[in-house]
Amino acid sequence: MNLRDLRYFVALAESRHFGKAAERCFVSQPTLSAQIKKLENYLGVQLLERQPRKVTLTETGQKILPLARRILQESDEIVSLARNEHDPLSGKLKVAFIPTIGPYLLPLVARKLRKQLPRLKLMLYEYQTQSLLERLRAGEVELGVLALPVPMDGLEVRELYDEAFTVAVPNQHTLAKKPHVKIDDLTGETLLLLEDGHCLRDQALDVCSMIDVKENDDYRATSLETLRQMVAAGLGITLLPELATRGPFGSGHGLAVKSFAKPVPSRTVGAVWRRSSARSEAINAVCDAIRTTMSEKS
Amino acid sequence: MNLRDLRYFVALAESRHFGKAAERCFVSQPTLSAQIKKLENYLGVQLLERQPRKVTLTETGQKILPLARRILQESDEIVSLARNEHDPLSGKLKVAFIPTIGPYLLPLVARKLRKQLPRLKLMLYEYQTQSLLERLRAGEVELGVLALPVPMDGLEVRELYDEAFTVAVPNQHTLAKKPHVKIDDLTGETLLLLEDGHCLRDQALDVCSMIDVKENDDYRATSLETLRQMVAAGLGITLLPELATRGPFGSGHGLAVKSFAKPVPSRTVGAVWRRSSARSEAINAVCDAIRTTMSEKS
DNA sequence: CGGCTCGATAGGTTATGACTATGGCTGGTT
DNA sequence: AACCAGCCATAGTCATAACCTATCGAGCCG
Numbered sequence: 001m002n003l004r005d006l007r008y009f010v011a012l013a014e015s016r017h018f019g020k021a022a023e024r025c026f027v028s029q030p031t032l033s034a035q036i037k038k039l040e041n042y043l044g045v046q047l048l049e050r051q052p053r054k055v056t057l058t059e060t061g062q063k064i065l066p067l068a069r070r071i072l073q074e075s076d077e078i079v080s081l082a083r084n085e086h087d088p089l090s091g092k093l094k095v096a097f098i099p100t101i102g103p104y105l106l107p108l109v110a111r112k113l114r115k116q117l118p119r120l121k122l123m124l125y126e127y128q129t130q131s132l133l134e135r136l137r138a139g140e141v142e143l144g145v146l147a148l149p150v151p152m153d154g155l156e157v158r159e160l161y162d163e164a165f166t167v168a169v170p171n172q173h174t175l176a177k178k179p180h181v182k183i184d185d186l187t188g189e190t191l192l193l194l195e196d197g198h199c200l201r202d203q204a205l206d207v208c209s210m211i212d213v214k215e216n217d218d219y220r221a222t223s224l225e226t227l228r229q230m231v232a233a234g235l236g237i238t239l240l241p242e243l244a245t246r247g248p249f250g251s252g253h254g255l256a257v258k259s260f261a262k263p264v265p266s267r268t269v270g271a272v273w274r275r276s277s278a279r280s281e282a283i284n285a286v287c288d289a290i291r292t293t294m295s296e297k298s
Numbered sequence: 299m300n301l302r303d304l305r306y307f308v309a310l311a312e313s314r315h316f317g318k319a320a321e322r323c324f325v326s327q328p329t330l331s332a333q334i335k336k337l338e339n340y341l342g343v344q345l346l347e348r349q350p351r352k353v354t355l356t357e358t359g360q361k362i363l364p365l366a367r368r369i370l371q372e373s374d375e376i377v378s379l380a381r382n383e384h385d386p387l388s389g390k391l392k393v394a395f396i397p398t399i400g401p402y403l404l405p406l407v408a409r410k411l412r413k414q415l416p417r418l419k420l421m422l423y424e425y426q427t428q429s430l431l432e433r434l435r436a437g438e439v440e441l442g443v444l445a446l447p448v449p450m451d452g453l454e455v456r457e458l459y460d461e462a463f464t465v466a467v468p469n470q471h472t473l474a475k476k477p478h479v480k481i482d483d484l485t486g487e488t489l490l491l492l493e494d495g496h497c498l499r500d501q502a503l504d505v506c507s508m509i510d511v512k513e514n515d516d517y518r519a520t521s522l523e524t525l526r527q528m529v530a531a532g533l534g535i536t537l538l539p540e541l542a543t544r545g546p547f548g549s550g551h552g553l554a555v556k557s558f559a560k561p562v563p564s565r566t567v568g569a570v571w572r573r574s575s576a577r578s579e580a581i582n583a584v585c586d587a588i589r590t591t592m593s594e595k596s
Numbered sequence: 597c598g599g600c601t602c603g604a605t606a607g608g609t610t611a612t613g614a615c616t617a618t619g620g621c622t623g624g625t626t
Numbered sequence: 627a628a629c630c631a632g633c634c635a636t637a638g639t640c641a642t643a644a645c646c647t648a649t650c651g652a653g654c655c656g
Contacts, residue, residue, distance in 0.1 A: 049437065056437045070372060071376075077365055083342065316633070331634060451654095
């Protein structure tokens with residue numbers, strides 16, 4: 001059985017005339033005639049009675065007609081549903097950020113995203129790098145925004161922007177008075193870090209790998225905001241990504257944020273998605289929005 | 299779009315594996331692969347994401363899947379409905395009788411019909427010959443039982459049985475004492491008849507066409523039972539078809555029913571149906587039941 | 597009777613769906 | 627590092643299904 005056959009049958013049931021039905025279906029009369037006969041044959045019942053000058057539905061035909069109509073209607077639903085989804089820049093897009101990027105990047109790009117991609121519903125998630133990559137591969141999210149590099153197997157990667165690290169020290173700290181901080185200046189300081197799993201932790205350790213710092217093993221922060229509080233409380237110093245020091249997150253409340261002297265240590269933030277993703281258009285549009293925002297506001 | 303494509307899609311969505319899905323659909327993997335691609339192309343959206351070692355549904359695919367499932371389920375419904383209707387001796391069959399046959403024939407054949415055609419639901423109607431033939435041609439009823447002959451255009455006819463006419467006279471009538479009545483005996487009698495439209499009226503007039511009878515113009519009966527009452531009341535005599543004199547309808551209540559001497563005048567009762575009717579099997583079965591009943595009980 | 601309408605049939609062409617063989621990518625194994 | 631196995635896509639070929647035009651034949655009507 002075939003949707004086309006059902007279409008023929010419904011047209012015929014409505015017009016009660018082979019010629020008219022054929023015309024309505026844009027086929028020749030013999031074609032429709034043969035197809036209807038084939039349908040009857042397949043079903044093993046006569047659907048129509050061919051009286052001279054009059055075509056009528058049999059009992060069975062009358063029973064089948066509404067079913068056929070429903071099927072056709074639902075098949076049209078599929079098509080129109082697909083047509084609606086056709087716009088690649090519409091629908092849901094699940095995007096995950098790592099915790100040290102999401103809360104700080106989103107306020108900056110939200111306006112532009114809403115404006116440039118008004119039909120795209122962004123579903124936002126926050127996971128640490130490992131978990132994010134797993135969920136990305138599992139198809140749970142479509143796009144990840146995190147610090148590069150990441151293992152690239154099966155994934156597409158695009159750099160979005162470079163983000164400088166800054167130093168956060170207590171207000172009364174000697175470094176608070178210097179215009180710029182060199183990495184060597186951090187020698188001997190107590191470094192406060194995020195708990196395991198946060199890539200920022202590794203990045204900070206990496207920046208300080210050439211000098212002698214001691215990590216405060218008693219405290220490991222679960223978020224940048226906690227970390228900020230700990231520094232303000234005088235428990236040590238820390239590195240913050242630059243976006244986390246902008247606007248309401250800047251100096252003050254007992255905290256001084258200092259930028260590094262050149263060469264400024266930084267991390268690269270990028271987008272990752274499955275190479276096979278069906279949403280590459282939407283993904284690229286989101287990436288574009290983030291990139292242009294960041295190059296404008298840097 | 300095609301039901302087959304939807305079947306492929308659902309199989310693929312359920313197995314998440316092109317090879318497995320193809321196997322389940324009894325086609326080769328490339329066939330299913332190409333067909334799915336064609337479906338995606340037709341809909342203008344990607345339904346599946348082909349990740350290495352993993353096939354997942356896209357957002358759109360997930361939306362379409364339940365619709366596709368429903369359509370397939372309903373198409374199966376059509377098939378099973380047709381299969382159920384496949385038995386030609388089941389379902390409804392609309393049968394019409396003329397008034398001078400229906401009430402007298404039905405009690406005789408009802409038992410046999412129920413026994414031999416238990417799955418056939420007979421819908422019974424009663425119309426005069428003209429109206430019956432119109433409704434038959436209009437497809438309102440499938441089978442008619444009436445007195446032959448009838449115009450045969452587009453109709454199939456089958457003789458069922460011959461029915462003798464009898465004479466009904468008041469108890470105290472001179473004819474009531476004779477063992478047999480000759481047609482000539484009716485000369486000079488007042489003949490009571492059914493109203494216009496009843497074929498029995500014409501048949502009675504036809505039987506008496508060679509002799510001189512006078513019709514009682516003041517009364518025309520609307521049914522055989524009325525006619526019977528009128529005869530019992532002494533308003534005249536009439537001809538009754540033999541079935542209308544059997545069992546509870548026989549002599550008594552002031553009425554004497556006499557059979558004719560040979561050659562016995564009679565009418566032929568037959569079945570008519572549209573030559574194009576889709577129910578010829580059921581119709582023939584009904585005819586057979588009536589014929590055998592009548593040849594047994596005559 | 598002749599012409600008309602309408603569905604069925606016949607014969608030939610095209611399009612579609614199916615097959616086998618093969619290619620390319622990925623991921624795990626030796 | 628090279629190889630192999632799994633899996634989907636591609637290429638090329640073929641059978642069949644669907645379509646067309648032309649024509650037939652049955653019923654209807656003037």
